[in-house]
Amino acid sequence: MTAALALEGLTKSFGKTEIIRGVDLAIGKGERHAIIGPNGAGKSTLFNLITGRFSQTAGTIRLHGTDLAGKAPFQINRMGLSRSFQITNIFPKMTVFENVRCSLLWAMGYRYNFWSMVGRSRALTEGADAILEQINLTARRDLPAGVLSYAEQRALEIGITIAGGADVIMLDEPTAGMSHSETDYIVDLIRTVTVGKTLVMVEHDMGVVFGLADQISVLVYGEIIATGTTEAVRANPKVQEAYLGGVLEDH
């Protein structure tokens, strides 16, 4: 079976600085994979490489077996990969409903359509409302997204990410900057909306990681030093060293 996402010898340099130093990783279909690691390890860069925001210096990235080299973010998205951002990235001036509806358009086959009225499509409206129901923002439906609370905006961001029906969902620190109760809420939300999908996430909060992921990769200085189930990774001496010894003391 081809992995949902496979990285081989992936490297990325900015000038002379090598941020990602040869990452090999295979994430199977339906797996819930967390990438953890200290600050500056290259987690977000790895995300940006996979989603086409940056182009890699060397190595390959395959989504369901297809090489993603040279593909733009919108092309990668059309192949069934969707992502959220560490810094909330929504359409602040549009209503919450419009935000979700826009994220349904391509998936529903509208493409660059300029002859049908979005307001007249029952499928679009119902689809968007169903997503709003899932992320519990129905009451906020007609407000501009920019006026929502932080946690609500994060929920909307996740809603936009999953709306298009992508089967590989990548979440970049979905609980960053949240209170405990908000974190619990978002974790539950992520669990329900990503059922049956491949989930790849970067996260700092170990509670979130252990609550959502079944596989963990540890990224330190641009290299993956361990991959495996949560127990295996926790027991790995290299991880213990990286987390308890060297790296943490640097900070």
Place this chain on the structure above:
Amino acid sequence: MSDQITSEPTKPAQRMRAGSMVLPLAPWLIAAVALVVLPFIFTNNSAITIMNQMAITIIFALAYNMLLGQGGMLSFGHAVYAGVGGFACMHIINAEDFFAGLPLPLLPIFGGLFGMGLATIVGSFSTRKAGTVFAMISLGVGELIAACSVIIVAFFGGEEGISGDRTYGLPFFGVEFLQQIEVYYLIAAWLMISAILMYLYSRTPMGRMANAVRDNPERAEFLGYSARWVRFYSFVASGFFAGIAGALFAINYEILTEENLNTTQSGIILLVTFLGGVGFFFGPILGAIVFTLVQTVLSLQTELWAFYLGIIFVATVMFFPGGLAGLLMMHVPAWRMGKIGHLAWPYLKTLGGGLIGSLGAAALIEMVFHLRHASIGDHEMTLFWTTFDSHTVLPWIIAGVTTLIGFGICRATAPALVEAWNEANAAPKVAP
């Protein structure tokens, strides 16, 4: 219909937003009736000329707002698409054999296609990036084509431009468009068609994604849409409607010159659109109406009309970035709560003071202008139906005092207005 009701916001404030409504018929019907009736109210030729000019500007401003308001693209050279559409139509009018078989009302389609064709070529490279890059390319292309107008004489006619006679076209149900009023109805029909089409466009997936790309191009890319292609399609659509405006200009004036596509013209359409308000579909319509009135009516009264227009524009940018439309829509919440009446008296006091002050200031400006620029020995000037000697002190004192008192009232009553405003917009204190 039921899905529309459930799918659309129920609040007028939001329904009126450019972004989120189905086609409510009432405003369109009112507009259509108004367009039919207006020539019966303003019957003289100069009024019809002004209305023609206004309608053409409305189409052009709406087309421009497809870029600026809907797509977030600031163009400094959009007059070239209207201009080239107009020049192309002028050549069609002059192509006697072809034009003899073409009814004049269909001519704007060709203008639109030429505008669209040019927009396709330019857009293919200018829409790659939004922001400064797009603005600079639009400025460069605008200057380039304006410069071409004196170089490529065959197409642009050099300094005297290209002129023709619209009446050589195939008669349209017996109408040969000899009279201004016939041209008026032709333009009015195209205004309705273009405005409805542009409005409907904003409701399509492309129109919605244009807003999305405007707000957050990167996010749009991660939703499967290429920001660049979305911008490109908006640009091409905008070029089409700009071309229609250019064609109507050609029909109305029967002459096109370099002035129709130079950067001054591009600047004016930006000003018109911004004055009206880019955030609402109807904003550019207001802007075009107000601008044309100021331009035509005020320019009959004073040589300094452009100066006043500049002040209005700067004041709009500084104090009402939402433009006239934004200013109007600010009052919707108070109106919905039935408290708009509370604002009437405070408004009257403050705006009345402001108006008196402005008239006083305008008088001072006119007097300075007269003092400096009137021919030597010409001491007599007429202002507000009063003739006086601009070299005596009394008029200056009167104007100065009026200005001070006017703005004084304005300033003294402003806090009361702010208070009334807050009061009118406060949520009702009734328990839910």
